[in-house]
Amino acid sequence: MEMSSEEEPMASPPPPAAATATTSSCGACKCSAAEDDKTKKRRKKCELVSYDELPDWLKDNEFIHGYYRCEWPLKETILSVFSVHNETLNVWSHLVGFLLFLCLTIFTAMVIPRGGSTSTSTTTSNKIINSRNNATTRDYYWGDLMVMANMTGVLRHEALAACLLLHPADLSQHEQIPTSCPTNTSSTSSLSHHQQHQHHAIQLQDAGVVASAAVADPITRWPMFAYLGGAMACLLTSSACHLLLCHSERAAYVTLRLDYAGIAALIVTSFLPLVHYSFLCDHWLRRLYTGSIAAFGAAAVSASLVPAFQAPELRPLRAALFSGMAASGVVPVAHKLALYGGTVREAAVSACYEALMGALYGLGVAVYAARVPERWFPGRFDLVGHSHQLFHLLVVAGAYAHYLGALEYLKWRDAVKC
Secondary structure (H helix, E strand, O other), X not given: OXXXXXXXXXXXXXXXXXXXXXXXXXXXXXXXXOOOHHHHOOOOOEOOEXXXXXXXXXXXXOOOOOOEOOOOXXXXXXXXXXXXXXXXXXXXXXXXXXHHHHHHHHHHHHHOOOOOOOOOOOOOHHHHHHHHHHOOHXXXXXXXXXXXXXXXXXXXXXXXXXXXXXXXXXXXXXXXXXXXXXXXXXXXXXXXXXXXXXXXXXXXXXHHHHHHHHHOOOOOOHHHHHHHHHHHHXXXXXXXXXXXXXXXXXXXXXXXXXXXXXXXXXXXHHHHHHHHHHOOOOHHHHHHHXXXXXXXXXXXXXXXXXXXXXXXXXXHHHHHHHHHHHHOOHHHXXXXXXXXXXXXXXXXXXXXXXXXXXXXXXXXXXXXXXOOOOOOOOOOOOXXXXXXXXXXXXXXXXXXXXXXXXXXXXXXXHHOOO
């Protein structure tokens, strides 16, 4: 029997809702099409996807072809810190760097003496003697051989001067200093025995006062710890950004802005040891340089709040903005070298560390902007060796070089204050 032309075949019924597959906008989380109610309650299995499957807000580097996470649930996103994907080394490189600088902060607080007043004037000798008596082993800066050598020289000089006022017969056998204390008969004829011993005690007390003044009043430490805090903030926010940005578009926006703020914090706080210790005796220059870099950092953070700032085509602009902030440090470094470069060893040594830091940061920014080596071999460096991982390692190395330079500043200013 033939079917009439006006009759239409019956449409097949739609598949049941339970049989449909549920996927995210980028197909990252795929669930079984035949799952039942019990299976629905289990954690969805999240899969890695390719670059072409990503939404526009997650597309950043077309030379990395695969191993992307996309719109994973928050719990799975956090736990992915222990799984393998193209952000794993980005997360761990700066997370390990954060732990390194946390250890450096604890080490610095335990070994380097606590901050003290930068003033060296004392109205009475009793205050200086009391500060000497309260000084303990932690008041000596570790490795500051120059301070210890100066203190030893002062004590030896004053002891020899006191010996010149005494007759050798007045010294006990174990107190005599062979060939160091020649007989001075004129002094014994003009001073009484009591006056000689009193003068000797005064000389040794003055020597102790001078020695204690060199170590009992360490220079303030807050610029050093501010830098360490800025470095830890930068490294921690960077790790959090690379771990969480795949969760949602909103999470990507927030964590990326925190990442940019962390970079600005690292750059701004890097200036603090340089400016504070180089121009310790010039309050106007300290305020000028500190205020300038703080304004520069605030401008960079404000610019990063614009959503278009994250566009892939603006990658060179982002690199140029933060590179310009860091490069502005050349001005105070050059100023410091003009003032002290030829006379203060620590000024030259710290400048060498700062040059190394600048070279490492500069190389990292160049690699980040050029996206090498993945540009040359697309898809081959998806997991290990792509530009952002190299950039992270160079940032940690540069920050550590700056820490070593900051130690040189402390050794310098602990020994020579204003």
